[in-house]
Amino acid sequence: MISHLETPIPIHAQPVLCETELVAVLVSISNNTPHILTLDQGSAFPSGPLMVEHRSLQKGMRNWVEQQTGLKLGHTEQLYTFADPLHGRGHQMVRISYMAFIRQNSEHTLAERSIYDYFPWEDRRDRASDPLLHIIAERLRHWADNNSNRWQRCATVFGLDNHAWNDELSLQRYELLWEAGLVPESTWQNAPVLPGLSMHRDYRRILATALSRMRAKIRYTPAVFDLLPRQFTLLQLQQAMEALAGRAMHKQNFRRLVQQQKLVSRTAEYDSPTQGRPAQLYQFAPETAEHCYLAGAKLPLPAIS
Amino acid sequence: MISHLETPIPIHAQPVLCETELVAVLVSISNNTPHILTLDQGSAFPSGPLMVEHRSLQKGMRNWVEQQTGLKLGHTEQLYTFADPLHGRGHQMVRISYMAFIRQNSEHTLAERSIYDYFPWEDRRDRASDPLLHIIAERLRHWADNNSNRWQRCATVFGLDNHAWNDELSLQRYELLWEAGLVPESTWQNAPVLPGLSMHRDYRRILATALSRMRAKIRYTPAVFDLLPRQFTLLQLQQAMEALAGRAMHKQNFRRLVQQQKLVSRTAEYDSPTQGRPAQLYQFAPETAEHCYLAGAKLPLPAIS
DNA sequence: TCATATATACTCATTAAGAGCATATATAGC
DNA sequence: GCTATATATGCTCTTAATGAGTATATATGA
Numbered sequence: 317m318i319s320h321l322e323t324p325i326p327i328h329a330q331p332v333l334c335e336t337e338l339v340a341v342l343v344s345i346s347n348n349t350p351h352i353l354t355l356d357q358g359s360a361f362p363s364g365p366l367m368v369e370h371r372s373l374q375k376g377m378r379n380w381v382e383q384q385t386g387l388k389l390g391h392t393e394q395l396y397t398f399a400d401p402l403h404g405r406g407h408q409m410v411r412i413s414y415m416a417f418i419r420q421n422s423e424h425t426l427a428e429r430s431i432y433d434y435f436p437w438e439d440r441r442d443r444a445s446d447p448l449l450h451i452i453a454e455r456l457r458h459w460a461d462n463n464s465n466r467w468q469r470c471a472t473v474f475g476l477d478n479h480a481w482n483d484e485l486s487l488q489r490y491e492l493l494w495e496a497g498l499v500p501e502s503t504w505q506n507a508p509v510l511p512g513l514s515m516h517r518d519y520r521r522i523l524a525t526a527l528s529r530m531r532a533k534i535r536y537t538p539a540v541f542d543l544l545p546r547q548f549t550l551l552q553l554q555q556a557m558e559a560l561a562g563r564a565m566h567k568q569n570f571r572r573l574v575q576q577q578k579l580v581s582r583t584a585e586y587d588s589p590t591q592g593r594p595a596q597l598y599q600f601a602p603e604t605a606e607h608c609y610l611a612g613a614k615l616p617l618p619a620i621s
Numbered sequence: 622m623i624s625h626l627e628t629p630i631p632i633h634a635q636p637v638l639c640e641t642e643l644v645a646v647l648v649s650i651s652n653n654t655p656h657i658l659t660l661d662q663g664s665a666f667p668s669g670p671l672m673v674e675h676r677s678l679q680k681g682m683r684n685w686v687e688q689q690t691g692l693k694l695g696h697t698e699q700l701y702t703f704a705d706p707l708h709g710r711g712h713q714m715v716r717i718s719y720m721a722f723i724r725q726n727s728e729h730t731l732a733e734r735s736i737y738d739y740f741p742w743e744d745r746r747d748r749a750s751d752p753l754l755h756i757i758a759e760r761l762r763h764w765a766d767n768n769s770n771r772w773q774r775c776a777t778v779f780g781l782d783n784h785a786w787n788d789e790l791s792l793q794r795y796e797l798l799w800e801a802g803l804v805p806e807s808t809w810q811n812a813p814v815l816p817g818l819s820m821h822r823d824y825r826r827i828l829a830t831a832l833s834r835m836r837a838k839i840r841y842t843p844a845v846f847d848l849l850p851r852q853f854t855l856l857q858l859q860q861a862m863e864a865l866a867g868r869a870m871h872k873q874n875f876r877r878l879v880q881q882q883k884l885v886s887r888t889a890e891y892d893s894p895t896q897g898r899p900a901q902l903y904q905f906a907p908e909t910a911e912h913c914y915l916a917g918a919k920l921p922l923p924a925i926s
Numbered sequence: 927t928c929a930t931a932t933a934t935a936c937t938c939a940t941t942a943a944g945a946g947c948a949t950a951t952a953t954a955g956c
Numbered sequence: 957g958c959t960a961t962a963t964a965t966g967c968t969c970t971t972a973a974t975g976a977g978t979a980t981a982t983a984t985g986a
Binding site: 335336372399408 | 701717
Binding site for chain 3: 871873874877878891895898
């Protein structure tokens with residue numbers, strides 16, 4: 317034991333007062349694409365001050381959002397806490413960000429903006445984003461120049477040079493583009509910047525964090541079911557997974573794995589399609605819900621890396 | 622779009638000032654067991670106020686700890702942010718907790734307490750914790766009584782009834798014991814409580830969060846190497862993984878997988894043992910380091926669930 | 927009847943993972 | 957030299973998960 321560690325570090329030496337704000341990333345699915353609720357022409361998330369009467373942060377967030385919007389929140393998860401100095405005022409601003417899922421519902425369309433409006437390169441369900449990926453690869457190669465470590469990093473994060481695309485790395489991809497000056501938020505810009513909406517403050521970074529987290533979350537927990545209607549077809553489930561992961565999947569294998577997991581049970585009802593055979597409606601199996609959540613049963617998605 | 626969502630939620634309506642504190646969970650390995658730095662007879666973590674001059678929370682944490690203790694921090698990660706009302710003062714206390722790894726070093730023994738002093742049931746490397754697990758199982762069965770959902774949850778979280786033990790569920794296990802009144806921190810206690818040190822405030826809950834996170838982290842990133850000396854034997858590496866995961870592993874398979882991953886490279890040096898053949902010293906392969914971190918290359922641990 | 931879309935049953939190859947057996951190899955101590 | 961000890965390595969097996977493909981019912985609207 318080194319001696320100076322035995323001196324307790326002073327607690328509350330000089331308490332610095334902070335303004336504390338809760339930031340909510342509210343996610344739902346519409347048009348087979350993940351959407352978020354935004355304010356200010358898509359450049360901000362709803363946010364509000366932390367109230368004294370909030371007993372816990374999570375409860376505070378839920379109450380506040382439900383009160384303001386009337387929306388019921390599903391799976392809720394703390395993302396990250398950021399701090400900015402408030403210049404000249406001698407105190408700081410702390411922002412605690414949360415992500416919450418909202419069930420798809422015909423009565424409202426919460427969704428204002430597609431997440432992929434902000435990160436067009438993250439939607440790789442079809443080949444439409446390939447040209448953009450090629451542009452990014454070229455611009456990154458130029459930025460990396462002859463720095464091989466830097467290029468190594470680009471290649472792994474963006475799945476170039478024989479590397480597989482890993483959908484959970486969306487935050488790292490955004491950070492890399494930021495460093496390379498390819499997004500308008502970069503302190504120095506390597507104009508022209510890439511397509512994709514930007515946001516105020518570090519909100520787009522928070523959104524990239526949310527995208528990473530939701531992609532990881534749906535793989536290991538049944539959180540997707542908080543985005544789908546109570547009853548859904550297997551195709552809807554697959555499309556929701558594909559929408560979030562930004563990747564297409566093999567239908568037969570998807571069903572094999574879904575039914576192995578016993579996460580869903582069929583109902584007596586059927587979909588009413590415009591054409592073709594009506595699809596059976598399923599529901600999230602309530603009896604195994606908690607069980608699977610905790611055991612880390614994973615939903616089928618192509619294995620990463 | 623439902624109409625009232627178009628009204629922006631007021632920002633900064635009534636800023637509530639908070640005291641903000643950084644809490645550090647400093648982890649290192651000694652005696653083949655993960656240890657943490659604690660204060661106040663093991664009942665608190667080092668913590669200190671957030672300073673105005675800290676540009677980012679993570680940097681603020683690093684500077685503050687390094688200044689106070691002289692320790693270099695390795696892998697650092699934000700854990701969770703908690704809030705408590707400060708009664709009668711009209712404002713709140715926000716605590717932002719971080720976990721950081723500290724390299725094993727002969728010059729200091731940072732470690733004051735074994736993590737398993739707080740969670741004796743989490744160390745399942747040998748059969749020594751089996752009797753305790755049996756006691757827990759009985760007490761939980763009594764608590765669950767005839768509530769089958771409740772028992773279902775107990776069984777999956779604690780690996781009872783044909784369920785596999787999942788080392789990453791340490792937080793859920795602690796929360797379950799809390800609910801069942803089997804830890805002294807519970808608001809209602811189901812005395813006698815289980816063995817294991819407790820801590821002030823929700824610090825023991827933060828520690829359970831840290832344990833979950835580090836177990837997940839070492840599986841998917843090379844963060845363990847920030848706990849080991851620069852040069853280490855393969856047995857040391859395996860023992861470090863076992864110490865953190867709380868599980869024993871198969872030596873041959875461990876080595877097969879480690880060498881497949883190409884995460885380590887041999888040095889020219891050897892260990893000097895008291896007995897037996899000297900072991901070759903390895904180092905974390907610097908050239909593939911970043912690569913593997915980002916690709917999510919995983920270190921071998923028995924598959925969960 | 928045909929187009930369309932759901933639903934299901936298979937096969938096949940590859941890989942990872944868990945477990946075990948055997949056998950070198952290098953040191954200290956007797 | 958011999959033995960105990962611990963490192964280091966090679967090999968076989970089995971099982972399960974994964975990715976991909978082929979084929980074929982089945983139920984609707986037009």
